[in-house]
Amino acid sequence: MTLLRTIRSVFTINARKYSSNLQTKKPPKILITGGLGQLGVECAKFLRGKYGRDNVLLSDIIKPTTEVFNDGPYIFADILDFKGLQKIVVDHRVDWLIHFSALLSAIGEQNVPLAVRVNIEGMHNVIELAKQYGLRIFVPSTIGAFGPDSPRNPTPNITVQRPRTIYGVSKVHAELLGEYYFYKFGLDFRCLRFPGVISSDPPGGGTTDYAIAIFHDVIRKGRYECYLKPDTRLPMMHVRDALRALSEFLEAPNEQLNRRVYNVTSMSFTPEELADRMVKHLPDFQITYKPDSRQEIADSWPQVFDDSEARRDWNWKPQVNLDELVTLMVKEVKEKITANGF
Numbered sequence: 001m002t003l004l005r006t007i008r009s010v011f012t013i014n015a016r017k018y019s020s021n022l023q024t025k026k027p028p029k030i031l032i033t034g035g036l037g038q039l040g041v042e043c044a045k046f047l048r049g050k051y052g053r054d055n056v057l058l059s060d061i062i063k064p065t066t067e068v069f070n071d072g073p074y075i076f077a078d079i080l081d082f083k084g085l086q087k088i089v090v091d092h093r094v095d096w097l098i099h100f101s102a103l104l105s106a107i108g109e110q111n112v113p114l115a116v117r118v119n120i121e122g123m124h125n126v127i128e129l130a131k132q133y134g135l136r137i138f139v140p141s142t143i144g145a146f147g148p149d150s151p152r153n154p155t156p157n158i159t160v161q162r163p164r165t166i167y168g169v170s171k172v173h174a175e176l177l178g179e180y181y182f183y184k185f186g187l188d189f190r191c192l193r194f195p196g197v198i199s200s201d202p203p204g205g206g207t208t209d210y211a212i213a214i215f216h217d218v219i220r221k222g223r224y225e226c227y228l229k230p231d232t233r234l235p236m237m238h239v240r241d242a243l244r245a246l247s248e249f250l251e252a253p254n255e256q257l258n259r260r261v262y263n264v265t266s267m268s269f270t271p272e273e274l275a276d277r278m279v280k281h282l283p284d285f286q287i288t289y290k291p292d293s294r295q296e297i298a299d300s301w302p303q304v305f306d307d308s309e310a311r312r313d314w315n316w317k318p319q320v321n322l323d324e325l326v327t328l329m330v331k332e333v334k335e336k337i338t339a340n341g342f
């Protein structure tokens with residue numbers, strides 16, 4: 001059999017398996033790695049609403065809160081332990097893998113060897129795992145996969161990628177490896193490049209974290225010291241849109257996808273513009289600016305992200321604009337502070 005025919009037949013088998021799943025409405029069994037970070041818990045809630053509580057397995061290497069533990073299945077999974085991952089996929093009959101484990105941009109610069117292990121070695125493990133067991137695999141990439149040589153306003157889907165953080169380098173590596181496995185082995189690899197994702201959960205140590213921290217500090221203390229300059233423009237998105245993008249993209253039929261890696265975004269704003277919109281809800285707060293090493297990272301990232309290919313191929317469309325994002329965040333952060341003092 002020629003290589004091309006082999007790839008086609010792997011595809012046909014996977015596509016048949018999935019379309020028969022859709023016809024019988026058998027929901028996929030989904031494993032989320034790195035699930036106790038900013039995105040994982042919300043993602044599990046969202047997907048459990050869609051596919052059923054027991055069909056979404058949340059995993060991480062840290063101990064879950066009682067609330068997370070009671071919310072649905074949770075297991076220990078270290079992405080650096082290949083055999084452990086194999087056992088989970090077999091024991092739980094996993095169909096889809098959502099790979100969230102990572103060290104983000106700012107924290108990655110503080111521990112480069114660990115970022116290499118988690119972001120690069122970990123990626124090697126999960127992609128081999130997905131290939132071995134015929135899983136559909138989703139790996140998020142980021143605006144951080146671009147660098148100072150990339151066009152910044154707008155940044156198209158295909159352009160120069162020369163990031164200057166280990167986080168960015170590891171994400172470009174993940175994108176390329178995933179595309180390679182797709183072409184070589186027919187692996188159903190899917191990847192979205194997210195902008196800064198905003199939610200009320202604590203962020204994991206990125207450059208866009210200010211847009212979350214500002215709500216917590218202003219609501220609790222009435223002031224915020226921002227580590228980026230007031231005019232630093234970055235692409236952003238509310239978590240509601242991010243999870244909807246992930247879910248719609250995961251469900252898109254293969255025939256609709258011209259790429260395995262897509263830019264997605266909702267909006268772009270600066271700290272100053274965000275603070276201006278917040279004043280409507282929280283009139284008396286102070287913001288000061290004290291740029292640190294994250295400024296250099298932000299200055300090398302896209303300012304405006306071009307997601308026209310995602311809009312064209314699988315009908316991506318954001319729903320939450322800046323005013324709605326501020327309204328949602330004020331409400332959600334207040335609720336979180338009341339509930340657990342965070």
Ligand SMILES: NC(=O)C1=CN([C@@H]2O[C@H](COP(=O)(O)OP(=O)(O)OC[C@H]3O[C@@H](n4cnc5c(N)ncnc54)[C@H](O)[C@@H]3O)[C@@H](O)[C@H]2O)C=CC1
Nearest residue numbers: 034036037038039078079100101102140142194196197204
């Ligand atoms: N939050 C954001 O603004 C954006 C996130 N992304 C991507 O989405 C994914 C999830 O992001 P967040 O939830 O914000 O990250 P996070 O930093 O909040 O969470 C990452 C999780 O990975 C876990 N982890 C670390 N080492 C591990 C290991 N050896 N085995 C298993 N898990 C391990 C950590 O315990 C942590 O819970 C990441 O891949 C990130 O690059 C992409 C763009 C934007």
Ligand SMILES: CC(=O)[C@H](N)C(=O)O
Nearest residue numbers: 104105142206207208
């Ligand atoms: C945009 C991201 O990937 C993340 N939030 C970070 O700032 O590192």
